[in-house]
Amino acid sequence: MSVTPPPGWYRDPSYPLVERWWDGAAWTDHRRQPDVPQQPLIPTPSAGGSGSGSGRARTVALVTAAVVLVAAIVTGAVLLSHDQGGGGEAAARTTPPATSPAGTEDPSPSPTGPSPSAGDPSVVVDELNGITFPVLDGWTKPQYAADHDMVLSTPRTYDCPGDPGLCRHGWVDSRTATATDVTSPKALAEGDIEDAADSAFGHDLVGSRPFRGIASHRLVKSGSVAVAGRAGYLVRWKVKTGVGPGGYVESLAFPSSVGSQSLVVVRFAVDAGPDGPPLSDLDRITAGIRSVGQKDAGGGVGSSIGPTG
Incomplete structure (x- = not known):
């Protein structure tokens, strides 16, 4: 079959x-x-x-x-x-057939082999964008997530304070910015932050409002950042929600290290208050992003980098 x-x-x-x-x-x-x-x-x-x-x-x-x-x-x-x-x-979950012993190609595409970090439980591999994310204490690799872009999440769920549903105290998404003509990490991060806030604290994937919407927001951080040795830019908001403790949302944009080097946007969202992860985790995860197969690539908040465009 x-x-x-x-x-x-x-x-x-x-x-x-x-x-x-x-x-x-x-x-x-x-x-x-x-x-x-x-x-x-x-x-x-x-x-x-x-x-x-x-x-x-x-x-x-x-x-x-x-x-x-x-x-x-x-x-x-x-x-x-x-x-x-x-x-x-x-x-x-099915692995494609491997190449035959005779050296002829199988009709189905055959994989090029797992990346060097694929079996490491301390990292999550985003093969499409050629990067890995560190799995910090209090975070886990998501399983059975409805959002296929999610690369990290907090392990436990809780009943959302607004519309019925299950919420998490924190999650991280990684996606390629293909539906845009923007070529600057700064412009991409500034243009993405509103959508990132809405998807985290406004409306979920099925249109419900788990926190009864966003009442207000304020900018708490923005600026240049090195990600896996590449020049990027981040924008971070603190949002006040209709119900619940509110939270923090961040858009981080930087060039991919593979393929056509399209821009990548990583979205962070964490609940405010004692149950949410520490806000410093956002910076620690950013500092730990690496190119696939590279353990010593420089990067992180505050690193010295060139212009971001």
Whole structure:
């Protein structure tokens, strides 16, 4: 039975010398150079020999056929999963078939291998944006979260003080800023903070108001910041909610270290009051963000950096 491969970096069916991000349903525009150099698809012809021209033609034909087959099988698997309905969670946990011993590519995309930090319980890996987040005391890797962008959360839930539902004392989201023409981290963070506040303390994913909306807000911090050695910018608000203790929300923007180096925006939200995480955790998490596979990349609040644009 065919299943849809889970999200990850795979050989690009349209250009197999690079890797492309498969989001679990379709190919995105994110591409990167593979960590391990790929073998040439077309072998260099040997000097002399009357059959070299026909050998090259056969190689080109075989490579072209393999690429077309990969694209056709992936498209068929996606359409099949949509027609059958359900089963998405099981498909997301299924590992794509590995490359055959003979060295021929399997029709399904094959993963390029786990990142060096994938098995480390002290970090969360965001492979799409090429970064890792530290798991501090009082935080955990989210499981079964409705928000697929969530990378960290506090472990326990509580009854929301407003509309019925379950709330958390803190969470962190990571997403690629694709639906914008903004190229400056400062402009992106300043433009995102209002939406970040609304999603944290205004309206949830189903339109409910767990805190009866935001009554007011004030700026408590903004400025340049180094994130994984790259120049970024943060904006932090304190919000007063209709009910409950209110809280803090932050938008942090910086360039990705992979693919086209699109801007990444990380959103933080923590409850105010004694039950929420300490506000210093936001700075500690920011300081601990690293590029995938790099443990010593500089960064963090207050680091010396260049212009942010």
